[in-house]
Every structure is written in structure tokens, then in C-alpha cells.
Amino acid sequence: MALHIYNSYTRKKEIFESITPGYVGMYVCGPTVSGESHLGHARPYISFDVVYRYLTYKKYKVRYVRNITDAGHFEEEGKEAEDKVSKKAQIEKLEPMELVQKYTNLFHWAMKQFNCVEPSIEPTATGHIVEQIVMIEDIISKGYAYEVNGSVYFDVKKYAASHDYGKLSGRVIDELLDAGNREDVSRELDGQQEKREAADFALWKAAPPEHIMRWKSPWGDGFPGWHIECSAMATKYLGSNFDIHGGGMDLLFPHHESEIAQSTICNHSAPVKYWMHNNMITINGRKMGKSYNNVIKLTEMFSGNHPLLTQAFHPMTVRFFILQSHYRSTLDFSSDALSASEKALKRLWDAYEVLKNLPVSNTTSPTDAELDSKITNWLNEFEIFMDDDFGSPRVIANMFEIAPIINSLKDGLIPFDAISASTLQKMKDSFHVFLEDVFGLTNVNDQNNELLNPIMQLLLDIRKEAKANKDFATSDKIRNQLTQLGILIKDDKEGNTTWGVA
RNA sequence: GGUCCUUUGGCCGAGUGGCUUAGGCAAAGCUCUGCAAAAGCUUCUACAGCGGUUCGAAUCCGCUAGGGACCUCCA
Numbered sequence: 001m002a003l004h005i006y007n008s009y010t011r012k013k014e015i016f017e018s019i020t021p022g023y024v025g026m027y028v029c030g031p032t033v034s035g036e037s038h039l040g041h042a043r044p045y046i047s048f049d050v051v052y053r054y055l056t057y058k059k060y061k062v063r064y065v066r067n068i069t070d071a072g073h074f075e076e077e078g079k080e081a082e083d084k085v086s087k088k089a090q091i092e093k094l095e096p097m098e099l100v101q102k103y104t105n106l107f108h109w110a111m112k113q114f115n116c117v118e119p120s121i122e123p124t125a126t127g128h129i130v131e132q133i134v135m136i137e138d139i140i141s142k143g144y145a146y147e148v149n150g151s152v153y154f155d156v157k158k159y160a161a162s163h164d165y166g167k168l169s170g171r172v173i174d175e176l177l178d179a180g181n182r183e184d185v186s187r188e189l190d191g192q193q194e195k196r197e198a199a200d201f202a203l204w205k206a207a208p209p210e211h212i213m214r215w216k217s218p219w220g221d222g223f224p225g226w227h228i229e230c231s232a233m234a235t236k237y238l239g240s241n242f243d244i245h246g247g248g249m250d251l252l253f254p255h256h257e258s259e260i261a262q263s264t265i266c267n268h269s270a271p272v273k274y275w276m277h278n279n280m281i282t283i284n285g286r287k288m289g290k291s292y293n294n295v296i297k298l299t300e301m302f303s304g305n306h307p308l309l310t311q312a313f314h315p316m317t318v319r320f321f322i323l324q325s326h327y328r329s330t331l332d333f334s335s336d337a338l339s340a341s342e343k344a345l346k347r348l349w350d351a352y353e354v355l356k357n358l359p360v361s362n363t364t365s366p367t368d369a370e371l372d373s374k375i376t377n378w379l380n381e382f383e384i385f386m387d388d389d390f391g392s393p394r395v396i397a398n399m400f401e402i403a404p405i406i407n408s409l410k411d412g413l414i415p416f417d418a419i420s421a422s423t424l425q426k427m428k429d430s431f432h433v434f435l436e437d438v439f440g441l442t443n444v445n446d447q448n449n450e451l452l453n454p455i456m457q458l459l460l461d462i463r464k465e466a467k468a469n470k471d472f473a474t475s476d477k478i479r480n481q482l483t484q485l486g487i488l489i490k491d492d493k494e495g496n497t498t499w500g501v502a
Numbered sequence: 503g504g505u506c507c508u509u510u511g512g513c514c515g516a517g518u519g520g521c522u523u524a525g526g527c528a529a530a531g532c533u534c535u536g537c538a539a540a541a542g543c544u545u546c547u548a549c550a551g552c553g554g555u556u557c558g559a560a561u562c563c564g565c566u567a568g569g570g571a572c573c574u575c576c577a
Contacts, residue, residue, distance in 0.1 A: 491539075
């Protein structure tokens with residue numbers, strides 16, 4: 001089965017065929033580093049990390065570009081929505097770039113916690129002012145943008161006359177053009193008066209004197225509009241046509257719609273073959289976002305320091321939680337749901353550790369052919385499900401089907417010759433590839449170290465001796481006190497004991 | 503107001519025409535165990551409501567009700 005991807009642009013699942021065989025260009029809208037990343041931000045970066053990893057698994061050479069939006073270039077500049085970066089900088093008395101650096105570092109830290117692969121290129125908006133200016137000049141020269149009072153706007157009406165503006169987001173162009181006249185749109189958008197049409201969007205904004213972040217341009221001092229950075233940087237690093245563009249669903253309009261318009265004018269063709277959009281993480285059914293005042297920052301997730309959290313959550317728990325739902329579904333956050341994922345991941349990972357240590361026999365003809373073929377089928381479905389628009393939840397479900405079998409093999413409840421050696425080997429290989437390489441999960445309990453292991457072994461030996469002498473007071477003392485320290489003791493059927501962090 | 507999406511068992515969450523009682527968590531019982539834990543087994547069989555299409559629908563269509571997203575910065 002070939003990889004199928006749901007294309008937001010056509011609203012259909014399509015067979016994935018890269019533009020250049022063997023290579024994939026992928027652009028994902030990165031964070032605006034004017035504040036701390038929250039749980040909602042984790043969704044796209046983890047989802048597209050898995051996309052990247054899976055494409056790599058499929059032997060594609062992927063160039064993964066994810067930008068850092070570090071220029072305060074917010075299209076709307078009303079009373080509140082002035083350049084967020086510079087505004088906050090004044091409050092915190094920091095240089096804008098100092099603030100940007102701080103949150104960029106924090107973002108990178110979080111990505112590392114999540115075990116996200118670093119993008120091939122991580123361009124910054126401030127590092128590509130020149131490219132953006134050149135692109136804007138190009139759009140002006142082609143007649144699709146106009147300058148007013150030092151600002152430049154994209155002429156949506158003119159573009160829409162010959163192009164399909166609104167197709168990606170399902171907007172109706174007449175309504176967009178008419179938006180300025182509707183009575184329900186009472187917002188006072190800055191620059192609305194100087195725009196020819198309400199639907200026009202800014203390519204370059206003139207900076208008022210107090211605006212700290214500013215660059216020289218042919219139109220005077222200012223800063224780039226919101227959408228142009230992605231067009232400029234995607235074109236620079238991936239070319240006029242590239243394979244995948246990802247981002248959150250909330251970016252469909254106006255951001256991605258505008259990106260298409262800009263790039264189409266400059267490059268004479270639609271920029272992206274497959275548009276992918278992840279859905280939102282909700283909290284009590286409502287999107288997590290600054291505007292709703294319901295965000296849980298990642299630092300709060302990892303520390304448990306938030307009223308809605310009953311405990312701290314490991315980054316891997318969050319990652320697993322996200323992978324347990326499909327990237328195009330909304331995912332409702334709750335502390336209980338996270339706790340459930342935490343336990344589930346532990347169970348799955350424990351089984352995986354057991355699997356890794358199972359000896360591969362030389363069984364060629366399994367005594368339980370039915371079980372053997374069931375397992376084979378579940379394993380084969382790993383790739384089939386992933387090929388179907390990255391169906392990670394179904395892969396995980398299959399892993400849970402296999403987990404009890406692994407444990408039963410270990411405990412001797414299922415004899416080793418029940419399944420063939422090749423099937424067992426395939427289990428080991430598939431679990432490794434999908435759990436670690438594709439899903440990017442890692443061992444949560446990596447506290448094992450050279451000092452601790454021998455000490456634990458010593459304690460377990462003492463406990464074993466005590467048990468042999470029926471000195472249960474001592475053996476229970478060891479077990480109970482270790483439990484209090486957060487270390488679980490597990491006795492198996494053969495009298496062997498293993499331990500793990502709770 | 504416009505456009506679009508969504509509604510699954512105690513909770514989270516897959517699944518889109520007929521056989522997945524998906525899976526996880528929780529709960530209960532059992533096995534194992536010195537007792538536990540872990541593990542294994544078993545039970546808990548849902549698809550908002552109404553109508554339609556069909557031999558057959560959670561799955562397609564319509565209506566009703568609830569929820570949500572976008573239309574403005576937003577992952």
C-alpha cells in the first residue's frame with residue numbers, strides 16, 4: 001500500500017507522490033517566539049515530527065524546514081494588537097531580540113524534551129528580511145500589490161479575478177471583499193482605511209516611531225507582514241513547488257491562503273502539493289489559546305504546576321497522548337486523560353523491554369499457527385495504518401493487542417514454539433522501528449545508571465535471601481520502602497525480580 | 503451573520519456500509535503470589551434524536567438538538 005495523505009487543499013486523501021522521486025520538501029509553520037510554548041503548540045510539532053520520521057522510514061530524503069517567527073509582524077495593529085514582541089519587551093524591559101532569544105531557547109528545550117528531530121533548516125524571519133523585501137517588490141512589479149503611506153498591501157481583488165483565492169480555506173471571495181461593509185464586523189482594524197479592500201492583507205507595515213523592531217525598506221522603515229516570511233523562506237529553501245506544507249488548522253485562513261497567493265504570483269504556480277493541517281487540542285471542549293486564557297504552558301505540564309493538573313507529566317506521556325489520537329481530530333485535554341496515557345505508555349514500554357530480552361528460538365513451524373498469523377497480521381498493519389494518513393492510534397492499538405502475548409511468552413503462559421522465530425524477530429524489529437524510530441518515543445525511566453544498578457541488585461539480593469529464609473518482615477521492608485521512593489519491585493513466576501521507576 | 507467541522511460505552515479515543523464486541527484508563531471477579539505489586543484471563547457490548555436510502559448503517563442523505571473551529575493574533 002502506498003502512503004496516502006489527506007490534502008486540505010482538495011479535502012481528499014490522495015496517494016503521496018513526491019515531486020522529485022526519493023526526495024521530499026516539507027515546510028511547517030513554526031512558533032512565534034513572543035511567549036512560552038503551551039500544550040497546544042506541542043500538537044503540530046509532534047505530529048509533523050512523526051510525519052518526518054515516517055517519510056524517512058519510507059526511505060525519502062526529507063528536507064524539513066520549520067521557521068521561527070521572531071519578528072513582531074502582526075498584520076492587525078489595533079490598540080491591543082500592536083507588535084507583540086516589542087510591546088512585551090517594554091514591559092519586561094528587555095531588548096526585543098533578548099526576549100526572542102529567551103523564548104527560542106525555551107522552545108528548543110521543549111522540542112528536545114519531546115524528542116522531536118531537529119528540522120533540517122530552521123530559518124528566522126529576522127534573518128530573511130531581504131528575501132521578504134525582494135519578494136514584495138516582485139509582487140508590486142507584477143501589479144498585485146500597492147503601497148500606501150509606507151505600507152504595502154496585497155491586492156486580493158485583483159488576484160481573485162484570475163486565481164482561486166479562498167479555495168484552501170473554503171472562503172467565498174465576495175464575502176471577503178464585502179467584509180468591510182458588514183455590520184457584524186465592527187472591529188477597528190488598523191490600516192483598514194488605507195486598504196483598497198477589507199480583504200487585502202499587509203505585505204509590509206510602516207513602523208510608527210515608537211516601534212522598536214524596524215528595518216529599512218524601499219517604502220520606509222517598517223516590518224514585514226505576517227504571511228510573507230513563510231512564502232519567502234519556503235521558496236528559498238524548498239523551491240517554487242514543494243511537497244508538504246503543514247501547520248495548525250487555525251492557520252488555514254488567512255495565513256496559508258495568503259501564502260498561496262503570494263507564492264503563486266511570484267513563482268507562477270501553486271507552491272504546495274499537499275497541505276496538511278493538524279487539529280486543535282481543546283480544554284473543556286474549547287480550543288487552547290491565548291485568547292481564551294486557558295493555556296497550560298509546557299513548563300507547567302512538565303512540573304505539574306497548574307491548577308488543572310493533578311500531577312506533573314513527562315514529555316513522553318504528552319507525546320504518547322498526542323499520538324493516541326489522529327492528528328486531524330480534536331484532542332480534549334484533561335489531567336485524567338493524561339494520567340491514563342501515562343499508565344498506558346508504561347504498560348506498553350514495559351512490554352517492549354520484555355520483548356527486547358526475549359530469546360529468539362529456532363522454531364520454524366509454530367505450534368499455534370493461528371496466533372502466529374494473527375501477530376504477523378497486526379505487525380503488517382503497522383505500516384498499512386501509517387500509510388493511511390498517519391493512523392498512529394491504530395498502530396498503538398495493535399501494539400496493545402500484542403503486549404499481553406509478549407508478557408505471556410515471558411511468563412511461559414504461551415510456549416516459545418507457539419510462534420515462529422521469524423515472527424518473534426519481526427515483533428522485535430517492528431516494535432523497535434515504530435515505537436522508537438517512527439513514533440520517537442524513548443524510555444521514560446532512564447534513571448538507570450552505573451551507580452544505581454549495582455545498588456539495586458544488592459538490595460534485591462538481600463530481599464531474595466530474606467524471602468528464602470521466610471523473613472518476610474525484611475523482604476517487605478525493602479519492598480515497601482522502595483515503593484515509597486517510587487521504585488516498583490516486580491516478581492515473576494520463576495522467582496526473578498526486576499525493578500522500575502513508578 | 504457566513505463557511506466548515508463535530509456528537510461513539512463511567513472517562514479518553516480509533517473506526518465510515520455488512521465479521522474489528524478497536525485500543526487505553528477506570529471498575530469488578532478469578533489465576534499467580536508468603537502477602538502484595540506486576541503479569542495473565544474474564545466481565546462491563548456504545549455509536550445524540552427523528553426520518554430516509556439500502557437486502558443491510560455508528561458509517562450515506564435530510565431534519566432537529568448540543569458542542570466546536572475559522573471569518574482577527576493564534577499550533
